Amino acid sequence: MKIERAFYLGKSTLRIARGLLGTLLVVPDEHASRVSGMIVETEAYLGIEDKAAHSYGGRRTARNEVAYGPGGHAYVFFVYGMYYQLNIVTGPVEHPHVVLIRAVEPVDGIEIMRTRRGAMKDKNLTSGPGKLCIALDTDRGLNGADLAGGQIWLEKYRQFTENEIATGKRIGIDYANEYAAMPWRFWVRGNQYVSRNREG
DNA sequence: CAAGTGATTAGC
DNA sequence: CTAATCACTTGC
Numbered sequence A: 001m002k003i004e005r006a007f008y009l010g011k012s013t014l015r016i017a018r019g020l021l022g023t024l025l026v027v028p029d030e031h032a033s034r035v036s037g038m039i040v041e042t043e044a045y046l047g048i049e050d051k052a053a054h055s056y057g058g059r060r061t062a063r064n065e066v067a068y069g070p071g072g073h074a075y076v077f078f079v080y081g082m083y084y085q086l087n088i089v090t091g092p093v094e095h096p097h098v099v100l101i102r103a104v105e106p107v108d109g110i111e112i113m114r115t116r117r118g119a120m121k122d123k124n125l126t127s128g129p130g131k132l133c134i135a136l137d138t139d140r141g142l143n144g145a146d147l148a149g150g151q152i153w154l155e156k157y158r159q160f161t162e163n164e165i166a167t168g169k170r171i172g173i174d175y176a177n178e179y180a181a182m183p184w185r186f187w188v189r190g191n192q193y194v195s196r197n198r199e200g
Numbered sequence B: 001c002a003a004g005t006g007a008t009t010a011g012c
Numbered sequence C: 001c002t003a004a005t006c007a008c009t010t011g012c
Helices: A013-019 A110-117 A129-135 A174-181
Strands: A024-029 A033-046 A074-079 A083-090 A097-108 A153-155 A165-168 A185-188
Touching: A013 A033, A013 A083, A013 A097, A024 A097, A033 A129, A083 A129, A097 A110, A097 A129, A097 A185, A110 A129
Parallel strands: none
Antiparallel strands: A024 A033, A024 A153, A033 A097, A033 A185, A074 A083, A083 A097, A165 A185
């Protein structure tokens, strides 16, 4: 069952980032009907105040424009000359909070993911933000896509309890000074598809 | 551990 | 216009 729009419009992006663990990220596919993975790792980016966020200080560019739109849409951007990263926009209009999807566990269409990822061990198929975008074929064509539409969406799948979820600092944002230490990364404890195994 | 990669951004 | 940067991955 598709996640309802109200969920994405919630006040606390941190709660949404936690709540996304265990939901299924689904992309339709012409060969396999659909390709999907269960979200096992997320990071919250808290808009204007967050030095690690693209919208820090109110920065507003062509790239991050969709983050200023209403929650419940995909924000996809390109980085390091090679990789896409998939985010979920949260909160109301003019409130540029997003949740980065850092890792999923393959559920539907694993054969297609193997083809897209090349000669890779299964545990490397979707265990990172760039990897999962290749496996699920989520590129800039999905930037701004409505999660209530038919291009990409999330479904309820599993629930994790408090102690199955771990929290720590975010990855790859050391430039963000005091915000680099904020515990805004969430992951499913012990899951082999989490991008790195470390506490924090 | 460092190279690769090019869109995006800020700063002239 | 130009130069620096970058929410990563892979292969050495």
